[in-house]
Amino acid sequence: MNAAFLYGSAGILLFALGLWSFLVHEPLLRKLIGFNIMGSGVFHLFIAVAHNGDGAAPDPVPHALVLTGIVVAVSATALALALNSRLEAAAAKASDAEAGSRGAPERAPSSAHHLRWPSQ
């Protein structure tokens, strides 16, 4: 039980750290990393809960939930990253247009590509 409690507590700690980072930091990429750390904490907790004592077979139900959860979390992260990169490209484009309308000739004509993630 001791090992399960320590492992599960570490999961709760990770969850809390991720939640704090998610709430406090402004950039979406940081929020996304915090969100993923929260998810890892939940996975830790589930694995700890599945522990049935040394030598005994672990509970398969939480294991199955974590297994699919990891793959789903990866795909959701990919969607969020794609959204984030489009947002950044759109923001760069908008600031370009603004600079263009104010007639700033020193500005490079298309900086959107330089700001785009991950081709940078």
Next chain:
Amino acid sequence: MNRDLALLIGILVSLFAALLLWIFYATLVGDPVARLGPLALEQLPASGVSHPVTAVLLNYRAYDTLLELAVLLVALLGIWSLGPAPSGFRPAGPALTVLANWILPLAILTSGYLLWVGGHAPGGAFQAGALLGSAGVLLRLAGHERAGLPAEAAQRWLVVAGVAVFLMVGLLLAAFGEGFLTYPKAVAKWLILLIETAATLAIGATLAAAYVGGRPPGIRSPCPSSESPSSGNPSSGHARS
């Protein structure tokens, strides 16, 4: 963000974590409650596989797994709907190319092994699919623009394969068998293997395509986007060669 606000959030989150810890401790030391684990292990001989996690995923909670595959598909559709994929990276150096040449066949072989071994030991469609997806990521990093995936039409078939086979098996069982995704014991193993094979391919293709980060390259979108994915980007030249 305001410093005081960040501190307040930190204190509230700490209190929340302490509450969670207390609940977790109380659950661990409290009276054991009825859990699904023993039931899952007890019913294992009837499930068609001998590894309990696979039995949970593909038999007892098959609904859940079907919907998770649907979530994967929806996430990829979301990524594709955002526009064409950004162009690839610069060409890989000779070391990475050789490494990819060595690792890719091994990854595909290991993926097949994981798929088969899932019936009686840790393994199964999700692990095998994740490994296939990582092989695709490696290919994309090594300069392959489509991450090793086939052209768009075939890619669409691949990414829906998991949900489609799963649903078809379920509907056939509902029509001619004992109910939606209630496998007859005699063929349960083979139905699970069939679903897992399709799911492995679908998960691998979906993860690799998600890493590419947009609609597959070389596809004409119905409404031409004003911003071409490769125009003016110096790093995209290699990809056409």
